[in-house]
Amino acid sequence: MEFDGWTALIGTGTVVAVFVVVMLMVILAVWAERRVAAVMQTRIGPNRAGPFGLLQTIADGIKLLMKESITPRQVDRLVYELAPLLAVLPAFLALAIVPFGPGFCIGGQGTDCSGGYFVDMQIANLNVGVLWFLSMSAIGVYAALLAGWGSGSKYPLLGGVRASAQVISYEAALSLSVVPVVVAAGTLDTQGIVLAQSQYRWFLLPLFIPALFFFVAALAETNRPPFDLVEAESELVGGFHTEYSGVRFMLFFLAEYVNVVTISALFVTFFLGGWTGPYPVAGSVNWAPLFGAIWFLAKTVCIIGIFFWLRVTLPRLRYDQLMALCWKRLIPINLVYLMAVAVWVAYQATGDLPRLVGGG
């Protein structure tokens, strides 16, 4: 398929569509989190702006836009301004490899869609999708670090240093827990990972331990409770974004929720079969891509719900517990499990065990 105006248009269209969908999800997620937390704590929660308080997030957004954005005098101007942008950019860029549904063909013939245009329901169908996600989440560390450093104030500095140590530690755990998925699927391409789980061969069961560890690392990576030591308000006020107010704070806040959506979507992709669902099997109906997207979003919302549930349920960890959990539990157990999965997969691929041992 050659590159022409239509391809560019389709590409831009998917970008805009994904952007809108994710922004809507973020807006609803912020509202839902507050409502869910309120219900769990027998409070009412935001219920004034719009029906059920649905417009609360938008109202808050407008409020933050119009609030005074204080720039304290001790800040390092360039770094201070750069940090919120550096939080938002990788958060959105990581979305590029989230597969929202099966690809479909416009105006083409046959399985290879000759003469038409194949539309992926994802921004970029990269053959190194998993690596792209990991590199973007690694860049996200800079936001917290630079914000803490550039603020030139004590709490942000402590928060920033904590954040970088926490996030890089769990970065290692996170990327290690994706390796078994790659072994099982045999590809780094997110669509390929979803297809490898078709017909309910979800990786959740065979890879339960990596799935659990991925989820724990995801919580820590996005600085969500119970791993929100970065902004532990009882000790660090607001952590790395203490000195940020108004729209700059909004960008940090937004980035956090975009990260939550992305990482939940990737949990679904890696372990819960992505966009596959009971109806319809891909390609059997014209509307398969739409149903795929519905299944995918439904599963993602469930995972985001678990994020909220844990936030209300669990107390915050201590810093030594946080580090011990990552380095003493997640990483070594993951490595051992990975080797077990690799042996099993190689055994499956080469046939029987004697042949495997004998060098087949």
Added chain:
Amino acid sequence: MELHDYLPILVLLVVALLFGTVSRGLSALLHPRDPTPEKLDPYECGIVPERDNPERFPVQFYLVAMIFIAFDIEVIFLYPWAVLVRRLGVFGLVEMAVFVAIVFVAYGYIRREGVFDWAPRKKLDRTLLLQRYRREAEAARVASGASETEAA
């Protein structure tokens, strides 16, 4: 897979940049400016800041950064192998088993060195500390007892 597959990502980058800068610009137009000396101070829970920021951090943070690099490089080695496990067969498994074993040796060493122990000096063995406290308490008791008998 060609380079133009990455073009949508460029579009996404532009959209995200626009989002950031436009909301920033919009706020610059809308938000009030009323700086006071107190407002521009570094935040310190209402206390007037007296000391500068700490320049030194616990060495643990540096250690974690170094270990992270080692483990991250390890993971990067794992990925291409993970894709090809099926084709590499026994050779790949043995190679990776050796590699992981070496990593585990290093891991065991840094773990025993206490790099992952962040708790307040766990290595100062708790029993040793207790013994010291008991000795000191005993000494203090004896000393005070002696002074009491002297007074009597």
